[in-house]
Amino acid sequence: MKKVIFKGDIVFTPTKDKFQVHKDSYLISENGKVVKILKQLGNEYNDYSIKDFTDKLIIPGFIDLHLHAPQYNNIGLGLDKELIPWLNTCTFPEEAKFYNVEYAKKTYKQLIRDLWRYGTTSAVIYSSIHKDSTKLLMDLFIDSNMRGYIGKVNMNRNAIPELLEDTKISIEETEEIIFEYKDKSSLVKPIITPRFVPSCTEELMEGLGQLALKYDIPVQSHLSENMSEVKWVKELHPGLPNYSSVYNQYNLFGQTKTIMAHCIYNTEDELELMAKNQVYAAHCVYSNYNLSSGIMPVREFLDREIPVGLGSDISGGNSLSIPSIMCGTVQASKIKWIETNKRLKPLTSSEVFYLGTKGGGSFFGNVGSFEKGYELDCLIIDDSNICDVDKLTLQDRIQKFIYTGDDRNIIERYIHGEKVHKPL
Amino acid sequence: MKKVIFKGDIVFTPTKDKFQVHKDSYLISENGKVVKILKQLGNEYNDYSIKDFTDKLIIPGFIDLHLHAPQYNNIGLGLDKELIPWLNTCTFPEEAKFYNVEYAKKTYKQLIRDLWRYGTTSAVIYSSIHKDSTKLLMDLFIDSNMRGYIGKVNMNRNAIPELLEDTKISIEETEEIIFEYKDKSSLVKPIITPRFVPSCTEELMEGLGQLALKYDIPVQSHLSENMSEVKWVKELHPGLPNYSSVYNQYNLFGQTKTIMAHCIYNTEDELELMAKNQVYAAHCVYSNYNLSSGIMPVREFLDREIPVGLGSDISGGNSLSIPSIMCGTVQASKIKWIETNKRLKPLTSSEVFYLGTKGGGSFFGNVGSFEKGYELDCLIIDDSNICDVDKLTLQDRIQKFIYTGDDRNIIERYIHGEKVHKPL
Numbered sequence: 001m002k003k004v005i006f007k008g009d010i011v012f013t014p015t016k017d018k019f020q021v022h023k024d025s026y027l028i029s030e031n032g033k034v035v036k037i038l039k040q041l042g043n044e045y046n047d048y049s050i051k052d053f054t055d056k057l058i059i060p061g062f063i064d065l066h067l068h069a070p071q072y073n074n075i076g077l078g079l080d081k082e083l084i085p086w087l088n089t090c091t092f093p094e095e096a097k098f099y100n101v102e103y104a105k106k107t108y109k110q111l112i113r114d115l116w117r118y119g120t121t122s123a124v125i126y127s128s129i130h131k132d133s134t135k136l137l138m139d140l141f142i143d144s145n146m147r148g149y150i151g152k153v154n155m156n157r158n159a160i161p162e163l164l165e166d167t168k169i170s171i172e173e174t175e176e177i178i179f180e181y182k183d184k185s186s187l188v189k190p191i192i193t194p195r196f197v198p199s200c201t202e203e204l205m206e207g208l209g210q211l212a213l214k215y216d217i218p219v220q221s222h223l224s225e226n227m228s229e230v231k232w233v234k235e236l237h238p239g240l241p242n243y244s245s246v247y248n249q250y251n252l253f254g255q256t257k258t259i260m261a262h263c264i265y266n267t268e269d270e271l272e273l274m275a276k277n278q279v280y281a282a283h284c285v286y287s288n289y290n291l292s293s294g295i296m297p298v299r300e301f302l303d304r305e306i307p308v309g310l311g312s313d314i315s316g317g318n319s320l321s322i323p324s325i326m327c328g329t330v331q332a333s334k335i336k337w338i339e340t341n342k343r344l345k346p347l348t349s350s351e352v353f354y355l356g357t358k359g360g361g362s363f364f365g366n367v368g369s370f371e372k373g374y375e376l377d378c379l380i381i382d383d384s385n386i387c388d389v390d391k392l393t394l395q396d397r398i399q400k401f402i403y404t405g406d407d408r409n410i411i412e413r414y415i416h417g418e419k420v421h422k423p424l
Numbered sequence: 425m426k427k428v429i430f431k432g433d434i435v436f437t438p439t440k441d442k443f444q445v446h447k448d449s450y451l452i453s454e455n456g457k458v459v460k461i462l463k464q465l466g467n468e469y470n471d472y473s474i475k476d477f478t479d480k481l482i483i484p485g486f487i488d489l490h491l492h493a494p495q496y497n498n499i500g501l502g503l504d505k506e507l508i509p510w511l512n513t514c515t516f517p518e519e520a521k522f523y524n525v526e527y528a529k530k531t532y533k534q535l536i537r538d539l540w541r542y543g544t545t546s547a548v549i550y551s552s553i554h555k556d557s558t559k560l561l562m563d564l565f566i567d568s569n570m571r572g573y574i575g576k577v578n579m580n581r582n583a584i585p586e587l588l589e590d591t592k593i594s595i596e597e598t599e600e601i602i603f604e605y606k607d608k609s610s611l612v613k614p615i616i617t618p619r620f621v622p623s624c625t626e627e628l629m630e631g632l633g634q635l636a637l638k639y640d641i642p643v644q645s646h647l648s649e650n651m652s653e654v655k656w657v658k659e660l661h662p663g664l665p666n667y668s669s670v671y672n673q674y675n676l677f678g679q680t681k682t683i684m685a686h687c688i689y690n691t692e693d694e695l696e697l698m699a700k701n702q703v704y705a706a707h708c709v710y711s712n713y714n715l716s717s718g719i720m721p722v723r724e725f726l727d728r729e730i731p732v733g734l735g736s737d738i739s740g741g742n743s744l745s746i747p748s749i750m751c752g753t754v755q756a757s758k759i760k761w762i763e764t765n766k767r768l769k770p771l772t773s774s775e776v777f778y779l780g781t782k783g784g785g786s787f788f789g790n791v792g793s794f795e796k797g798y799e800l801d802c803l804i805i806d807d808s809n810i811c812d813v814d815k816l817t818l819q820d821r822i823q824k825f826i827y828t829g830d831d832r833n834i835i836e837r838y839i840h841g842e843k844v845h846k847p848l
Contacts, residue, residue, distance in 0.1 A: 076810075076827030077820055079754075080772060289755035292770060294762045318751065318827040327742065330503075331713035335756075338718045340763045346716060348504060386500075396501055403500030403742040406830065 004029050004417055005045060006378065008053035009389075010037060011398050012060050012370045016302070016354035021394035026050075027058060029376045032417030036372060053412075055389050057381035057397060060368045061121025061413060062322035063360030066220070066261040066282035066311025069137055069150075070098045070128040072111045074315040079290040083226040083316075086291055088160070091315070095128045095153075096162040104133035105140075111314075112144050112423045118321045119410040121377045121420070122147035122364050124220060124259060124282075124311075126193055129153050129165055131173040135180070142185045144423040147364055147377065147415060151193030151220055152177055154208060158198045171207040178215050187415070189218075192256075196222035197233045197246050209251030218257040218363075221247060223281075224270070225262035226293050244270040244279075254279040259363065261311055262287075263301070264294045271304055280307045280363055283355070285328040287316030295336040298329070299344040302351070309360025310352070323402045326352040349399050380412040381405070428453050428841055429469060430802065432477035433813075434461060435822050436484050436794045440726070440778035445818035450474075451482060453800045456841035460796060477836075479813050481805035481821060484792045485545025485837060486746035487784030490644070490685040490706035490735025493561055493574075494522040494552040496535045498739040503714040507650040507740075510715055512584070515739070519552045519577075520586040528557035529564075535738075536568050536847045542745045543834040545801045545844070546571035546788050548644060548683060548706075548735075550617055553577050553589055555597040559604070566609045568847040571788055571801065571839060575617025575644055576601055578632060582622050595631040602639050611839070613642075616680075620646040621657045621670045633675030642681040642787075645671060647705075648694070649686035650717050668694040668703075678703040683787065685735055686711075687725070688718045695728055704731045704787055707779070709752040711740030719760045722753070723768040726775070733784025734776070747826045750776040773823050804836040805829070 006029070010022040028035040028045065071091055078090035098104045115123055125141075125148055127134035134152040141148045154170045155163055174192065181190045192212050194200045200208075212219050224230050224243050233243045240246050244266070247253035253260075254277025263281040266274070274281065283296050301308050310329060312320050319325065326349075333347040361368020367375045383389060386409065387400045401409060413420040430453070434446040452459040452469065495515055502514035522528045539547055549565075549572055551558035558576040565572045578594045579587055598616065605614045616636050618624045624632075636643050648654050648667050657667045664670050668690070671677035677684075678701025687705040690698070698705065707720050725732050734753060736744050743749065750773075757771040785792020791799045807813060810833065811824045825833060837844040 076824040292758040292762050334716040338716050400500040
């Protein structure tokens with residue numbers, strides 16, 4: 001049995017309402033999972049090895065519930081457009097390049113290095129439509145020892161010709177990847193990834209939903225990001241009451257574990273269905289800013305106990321940094337409150353920390369917190385350059401880190417209790 | 425005569441509507457000022473020294489029109505409050521500590537090092553009410569060789585006792601600083617700084633306005649940041665039509681060069697007065713987010729030709745980085761458009777770059793651009809880690825830097841043609 005103790009200033013959010021803090025304490029782990037947290041060590045721990053991070057923060061690793069790997073080269077570009085023209089002129093042409101496995105390799109290696117750098121220990125990722133590049137991304141992720149769900153994108157309508165798949169081949173290749181990767185790694189798993197309703201015919205969605213049920217594989221897609229998009233879906237599926245019901249009709253809406261990105265313009269009925277089916281919402285604040293989409297009313301989702309996590313949504317979003325996205329998420333909730341709807345109380349620091357750790361982490365199982373039985377996925381934060389660690393409370397230190405820190409403050413990363421080294 | 429040529433990829437915004445770019449060109453300077461930009465050098469430049477920054481971006485230094493030096497230790501803290509409770513519980517108690525010159529010295533040195541690090545070459549700064557700490561800040565700024573306007577804060581009502589000044593002493597100390605510093609340095613100048621209307625009696629404002637006129641010294645204050653504040657000013661000055669007219673009554677609203685921070689809730693009449701008096705608005709997007717103030721309708725100001733620059737507003741704001749603030753400013757304008765007012769067209773990348781360079785820089789004179797006669801205040805940007813510099817246009821490279829770069833990309837800073845070394 002692997003017995004390791006992490007000593008330091010421990011901060012996490014078992015519930016979203018407040019930080020749990022343990023100053024100068026011992027996090028006991030066995031076989032990569034948390035056992036307990038102690039203020040003092042008894043003799044029974046003499047045979048545990050100790051990692052001494054005195055005065056450093058020990059926090060859960062960050063969780064990114066939504067990002068597009070093949071858009072990484074485009075980060076920071078083309079952000080003068082809204083969703084649909086941005087897809088057609090910037091994003092689809094770039095994604096089409098990923099038929100080239102060598103091009104993909106260079107980009108994906110850089111992305112994985114940067115996820116590591118920013119302290120993201122678990123990520124839910126869209127690849128492109130290309131089977132071989134998707135497998136490559138999964139293998140690189142497995143090599144990195146980071147946690148991920150990775151999905152080959154499916155799309156067979158309303159895109160540039162290079163990105164339109166034959167329906168049958170799209171489903172077959174998805175099944176091939178599922179079959180090959182479902183048990184290959186304990187950390188990296190496949191996820192079924194219809195791009196969004198406008199990109200997928202009913203036949204394709206039907207086939208993908210059947211695969212999800214057959215193999216009990218999770219699903220990710222996009223929902224109600226932009227008003228023109230919502231209108232378009234209504235035109236494409238006039239017989240169904242709303243956007244969510246299209247996915248739901250084809251077993252792609254919580255029949256297996258599901259994440260929907262954005263969720264800005266959901267109707268009351270859709271929110272009820274998300275709550276009932278426990279569909280995750282991935283809130284991607286910077287993408288929603290950059291593409292002039294709007295601000296997701298996160299408070300509504302929390303009040304209804306719909307699961308929520310945070311997403312970078314590269315390259316609609318312009319930052320991989322989950323702490324920066326936490327900061328942006330609080331700010332956006334304040335703006336939503338002051339500019340749009342005084343019923344939606346702004347989010348707090350502990351709430352967004354929860355969303356970026358345990359909230360998103362729950363999609364992976366017991367991930368994103370330090371309660372007994374949780375995976376020991378953690379970051380070591382040296383915040384001595386941004387505050388006087390002796391004078392501030394742990395609550396203030398974690399806020400300082402979220403609002404003013406950066407990747408340089410993250411000095412080590414652990415997943416399942418193992419140190420994660422910088423990916424090659 | 426000092427004759428220097430900077431070679432590299434030159435980008436700036438003579439007008440806000442588009443970037444002017446010069447790939448692999450020569451910026452000719454004489455005695456710290458720009459003479460011209462050439463694609464090729466003739467023999468007449470043989471006696472100029474050349475600084476070779478091939479493949480690096482050469483851009484104007486950044487301008488921060490609004491920040492509070494004595495709040496720097498509080499950056500990232502206490503951001504769960506709105507303006508007035510935030511002032512009373514977080515900000516005033518911290519500012520009160522700056523009677524202690526040693527405490528001030530440690531904080532101000534760190535602030536100046538960080539301004540340097542983030543590429544801010546000119547800043548307009550509030551000190552605290554304390555004369556000696558203010559002089560210290562001015563001297564440290566002079567030592568750093570950076571450009572600044574620095575103002576001792578005046579306040580004699582509605583604050584904690586430690587920050588309430590005697591009116592006569594407040595005015596006398598302000599005059600003492602003006603007298604001592606108005607000609608001491610070509611780069612660092614005093615600015616008259618009534619905190620905001622609720623902090624200053626009519627007698628104090630009257631005295632400060634007279635000083636502004638007597639010495640032709642510029643003025644800075646706050647305007648219409650928060651709806652409760654606007655209401656409070658109305659209660660304090662029921663005889664005047666609006667917030668701006670209080671300042672205007674006392675010669676603190678464009679009678680000399682003036683900056684007003686925030687300007688979110690200005691009335692039509694106030695906008696007209698700002699345009700007429702050419703009062704600068706300092707837009708502080710992250711502070712306005714953090715304190716739930718709202719989003720300034722920047723487009724209205726640009727349409728009316730009111731001068732606008734960007735401010736970090738430390739510590740209501742949580743970042744000193746002007747490129748990050750440029751990015752946030754575009755994003756906020758998109759959110760204002762989609763969530764609040766479809767008449768206000770979102771800002772573009774070139775517009776926010778202009779605001780953070782030439783727009784704010786014009787407060788300092790010919791600063792923030794590279795036209796003939798402009799001060800050679802520039803940054804050298806190595807963006808090779810965030811893009812392929814050979815493949816992207818200069819417009820795309822500057823956008824990548826704004827959206828995804830950070831202080832590590834800034835490799836050298838120059839002010840008046842002189843290299844600025846890291847402050848001690």
